[in-house]
Amino acid sequence: xxxxxxxxxxxxxxxxxxxxxxxxxxxxxxxxxxxxxxxxxxxxxxxxxxxxxxxxxxxxxxxxxxxxxxxxxxxxxxxxxxxxxxxxxxxxxxxxxxxxxxxxxxxxxxxx
Amino acid sequence: xxxxxxxxxxxxxxxxxxxxxxxxxxxxxxxxxxxxxxxxxxxxxxxxxxxxxxxxxxxxxxxxxxxxxxxxxxxxxxxxxxxxxxxxxxxxxxxxxxxxxxxxxxxxxxxxxxxxxxxxxxxxxxxxxxxxxxxxxxxxxxxxxxxxxxxxxxxxxxxxxxxxxxxxxxxxxxxxxxxxxxxxxxxxxxxxxxxxxxxxxxxxxxxxxxxxxxxxxxxxxxxxxxxxxxxxxxxxxxxxx
Numbered sequence: 001x002x003x004x005x006x007x008x009x010x011x012x013x014x015x016x017x018x019x020x021x022x023x024x025x026x027x028x029x030x031x032x033x034x035x036x037x038x039x040x041x042x043x044x045x046x047x048x049x050x051x052x053x054x055x056x057x058x059x060x061x062x063x064x065x066x067x068x069x070x071x072x073x074x075x076x077x078x079x080x081x082x083x084x085x086x087x088x089x090x091x092x093x094x095x096x097x098x099x100x101x102x103x104x105x106x107x108x109x110x111x112x
Numbered sequence: 113x114x115x116x117x118x119x120x121x122x123x124x125x126x127x128x129x130x131x132x133x134x135x136x137x138x139x140x141x142x143x144x145x146x147x148x149x150x151x152x153x154x155x156x157x158x159x160x161x162x163x164x165x166x167x168x169x170x171x172x173x174x175x176x177x178x179x180x181x182x183x184x185x186x187x188x189x190x191x192x193x194x195x196x197x198x199x200x201x202x203x204x205x206x207x208x209x210x211x212x213x214x215x216x217x218x219x220x221x222x223x224x225x226x227x228x229x230x231x232x233x234x235x236x237x238x239x240x241x242x243x244x245x246x247x248x249x250x251x252x253x254x255x256x257x258x259x260x261x262x263x264x265x266x267x268x269x270x271x272x273x274x275x276x277x278x279x280x281x282x283x284x285x286x287x288x289x290x291x292x293x294x295x296x297x298x299x300x301x302x303x304x305x306x307x308x309x310x311x312x313x314x315x316x317x318x319x320x321x322x323x324x325x326x327x328x329x330x331x332x333x334x335x336x337x338x339x340x341x342x343x344x345x346x347x348x349x350x351x352x353x
Contacts, residue, residue, distance in 0.1 A: 005156045005158045009159055009180060012176075014166065015190050016163070016167045016169075016172060016190065019190060020169045020172065020197065022194075023201050024197070024204060025204055025224065026200070027201070027208045028204060028211050028212060040205070042342065042345070043341075044202075046310040046337060046338045046341040047203075047338055048232050049301040049310050050313070051330065052232065052294055052301065053312075053314040053318070053333075054314040054315065054318035054329070055228075056294045056295055058319050058322055058329075059291050060295075061315075062319060075288060075291075079292070082296065086295070086296050086299040086300070091296075093137065095292055095293075095296035096293055096296065097137075099289075099295070107284075108284065
């Protein structure tokens, strides 16, 4: 391990921990605040899937900030295998196992 | 929280934990790679471990680590952490009615430990906040069980990753297991046509706005997807009326 630890860095790390608490608890940090308007409650049922999709799809379809230029990428095949197995068996663990079983040989064996 | 006996002994605690266990291999691999990436960014062992143990937010750790090692100004690092975590602000709005009956410290500890994964599973199992004390206790116990299982699968792996960083090449791509885990959950959420629309719109927007700083593309994508789905809902109601 390299580098010495400065108090400033420690303070920043603890600040980041505080930000985890603030963002995850934002709307229940204090008791005051009104109840949610109806439209917001309805909108929330579309937010979780949108958030996951926005996090996951760029990880599968992009490399270094650009859309994949080739189909020879192990992530595409791993992800496709995962999706198929999910809808076949409805099991997240099997999704991971099947996806990795397709991904690792292509990635490590062929270098895709 | 798991510290509360009433939560640990409630049957829903086990349900929450057992629904989380299938995602554990993904969490382990992802935690491991986050640990490796942090340690390899040039942070000291103490700094990496402190960050792993306190920040407990993979994406924000991955974004902050390189900024720390290039001595970026503190406010830039903290602002980045905040932006990467903005999705949790949305989640907290959703969770508020489920937790508001609890004392402050218990709300905060539930909130701190709630990750993407456990939030999604919790709101999938409980579409509405409980309106009786029994229902509220069951929901709290489920959340505590699922958060505990998540923490236990993430934390030791992440610490191991930091410590073993020099022996595990990032080129193995073990972090892809974490992505596959999220893909599984994503599929499980695709239960209505409009939710599929939401996922497609969010993916397209997140990719086209990828260049935005601080991962703001994720926030923009969520906003656009929700807006699109609600507009379609509105049009449908007009057609029906």
